[in-house]
Amino acid sequence: MDETLASLRRPKRGRPPRPREDHLAAEDFEEEGEDEEAEAEALARPQTKRKRAASAAAAAALEDQTLIDIIKHNGRLISHAVKKLVEDYESDPKSVMFQILAMLFEACGARHNFYADYLYEADVDGVVFSLVELAKKGMVEDNYNTKQKDLKNFKENLVSFWDTLVHECQNGPLFDGSLFQKIKDYVVALSCTPPRVYRQVASLVGLQLVTSLISVAKTLSGQRETTQRQLNAEKKKQTDGPIVESLNKKLAHTHKSITYLEELMRKIFSGLFMHRYRDVDPEIRMSCIKSLGIWVVSYPSLFLQDIYLKYLGWTLNDKNAGVRRTSILALQSLYEVDENIPSLGLFTERFYSRMIQLADDVDISVAVSAIGLIKQLLRHQLLSDDDLGPLYDLLIDEPPLIRRAIGELVYDHLIAQNIKTSQSGARDGNNDSSEVHIGRMLQILREFSDDPVLSSYVIDDIWDDMKAMKDWKCIISMLLDENPLTELTDMDGTNLVRMLRASAKKAVGERIVPATDN
Template identity: 55%
Template sequence: MEDPAPTSEASIRRSKRNRAPTRKQVAREAEAENREKAGEASDHAERESSPDEFDEARPKSKRARASEGTSSVAHKAADLRLIEVVKGNGKLIPHAVKLWVERYEKDSKPAMVELLTMLFEACGAKYYDKGDLVDETDVDDVVVALVSCAKKGEAEDYQNSKKREFKNFKGNLESFWENLVRDCQHGPLFDKVLFDKCMDYIIALSCTPPRVYRQVASLMGLRLVTSYISIANMLRSQRETTRRQLDAEKKKKTEGPRVESLNNRFSDTHEKITLLEEMMRKIFTG
């Protein structure tokens, strides 16, 4: 009869691993687990006892970071002149326009000078007298002075410049006027002062001999018309909604504050549409 094969070392190790744990092993494992739990509890207690330190270590939320970013952009926009915003980072334009509208509503005269200054600088003018831009000054006299500067070589062509820093000038300038019209739609757009003055200079500059003046002024004029159309279409939609509401109230055959309010809203909206149409006509006919 054959002798049984000798037990291999590997099978001996497997048999040792498969043995049931002894009481000492169980006790050691339990003690280690208790120490681990005690450590976690201690860490938790330390965090609870010092919430300020824990809050400092906590990363900021996306909303907080976005708020800080918006505040930083607005701060940069406040430090720049309008022409610098137009020639530079287009992302600053909405913030710069919003800040300018706030300045205009607080004190219109210096804000108007600031805007007209940007208008002239966008056309390329380097020198002009800011003193009489808002007062009762003949627009033609100002434009003649600007043309004289251009003849002396005191004008720059940002729109057609090959310089890298001006590659977004045209788009930024259009964006500026688009944002301005939109931000003024509930106030200054219809004050018959702000945009009337801007259009007077834009129309006059679009008819001047210097090519750069004509090009940039025409660009601004077309952007204004496009923006006027957008606002007018929105107002027409509002007017139609008000008309339907008014008709529904009249069918009830009851006169009251509701009907009066709708009538006033309808008249106000219609007046704004008419004014926008006149402003568009003014740019087209000069």
């Protein structure tokens, strides 16, 4: 056995020999270099072959599948398919436009029999009327709402296709004034038709188009800023040579492209969003509001204006809880960015009362989200303490999720505000901080002192956020201290005892409010 193990062991290696000090001939270096290059080429060859093989396989797969087949079942081919469309567009724009529009109709579920020449020349309204007639005859398959497993990625792939198409076309067809104008016309027209699936698909596509156009516009805006800086630097040299002329042309071209994209966004907004944000289908309404929130945050130079913001305010009154919550979450994203606040002044003044009302919404998820939004308004000092009065009643009057959210707001706004890290006296900094927090908590509890049950609710709501309430040493010290930082009444002493008792029970996992409310 030992012999067998010994035979499997590696032999001991000696110390590697020291390199020779004598000089090598130049020919030796050349031979070594050639060997290394040959070795690198040999290693690179398999990778190149694999890439070529993958491209060839993708090309072969594309030959056998239409665009709608790829979107339904083979999303990994979307990038290859779009690149081929863009390549073919230069030589045969009519065929490419037909393929894209036909896919749009098929994504809506319409079993059409249009051909390229007709679709290229036909009136948009006439084509859409024919598609609506197909729906009336039942010649539509609903890919959008289907539960089929093989179509589970349909929406994701559809969005990916249009996003990829916009980005692949940004150096050509996007700005030719033909392809995307035609796409825009059909998307807007389909979004205004009676068949629900047409509106759903067209809305999804149209909203994604704006999102993708914003991405391209932001890239161009960055290029415009860079070009402007270069131009300013050249002008400081006080020379009007070919460089300045070239930069001026580039700046004008970039600005023209951005203006074109923004106009395309406006047309989709006015033609699609302004009608679909109040669609009878709440899912379409939610998609519109969610997208608008993304647009305002990502492209404020165009969308951070009251003419667009008002739609977020209006949908705070939507009858569907999901739409209301979507609007609140969109607003949270806006108020999270400090640079947006000056532009939100008029909007806040107009809609803040509705935001406060939503903290008492019948839907718990909406109410909790609204409380989070109110916290952001407080952080930016956009609300007064008088505005918050009705909210404090929710500490004792609502389901646990709402009470916890209000408790967090009360802690952040009334207890943790303006903490002084040092106080006069012999106490250390931690006790000072805890004592200040507990003093503010006692002020709140005075409003509920007549009822120990209500006091327990308030303590329960704030306990998770307030570390000072777990500082039993500080609480006991305040009970025994003859010279506290703040003058304590007998009721304060009672509340300190309640706080200590409740905190001890919470610490060991016991409930301090009725089980049905936890």
